[in-house]
Amino acid sequence: MRTVSLRQRRGCDLNPGPSAPESSRLTTRLLSQLDLAQVMVLVLQQNRLRWYGHVLRKDDDDWVKKCMEYEVEGPRPRGRPKRTWREVVQEDCQARKLNKEDATDPCKWMKTIKDVR
Numbered sequence: 001m002r003t004v005s006l007r008q009r010r011g012c013d014l015n016p017g018p019s020a021p022e023s024s025r026l027t028t029r030l031l032s033q034l035d036l037a038q039v040m041v042l043v044l045q046q047n048r049l050r051w052y053g054h055v056l057r058k059d060d061d062d063w064v065k066k067c068m069e070y071e072v073e074g075p076r077p078r079g080r081p082k083r084t085w086r087e088v089v090q091e092d093c094q095a096r097k098l099n100k101e102d103a104t105d106p107c108k109w110m111k112t113i114k115d116v117r
Contacts, residue, residue, distance in 0.1 A: 050110070056104075
């Protein structure tokens with residue numbers, strides 16, 4: 001019986017190695033030929049920013065907003081720290097020239113998010 005990761009079973013392995021199945025290499029080749037990788041990046045960015053705006057508009061005492069703003073205390077493990085969701089969203093906001101105040105107007109926020117640059 002062969003062990004296959006969940007990503008490989010779904011055909012989503014975007015970084016195939018030399019032992020990757022042929023369908024995985026085909027998927028990667030198709031993505032590059034159709035330039036779908038950029039589209040996927042834009043869709044993911046829009047989804048992250050939509051959720052971020054939704055959370056910013058919540059009450060300050062809401063548990064979701066508290067979780068987003070929570071800072072973990074104590075020593076961190078050795079090595080380079082992993083990229084956090086907050087860092088990725090901040091990069092997305094900088095790329096689209098958004099700030100927290102823009103999220104107060106949901107219509108403007110959604111229009112800016114859907115505006116492809």
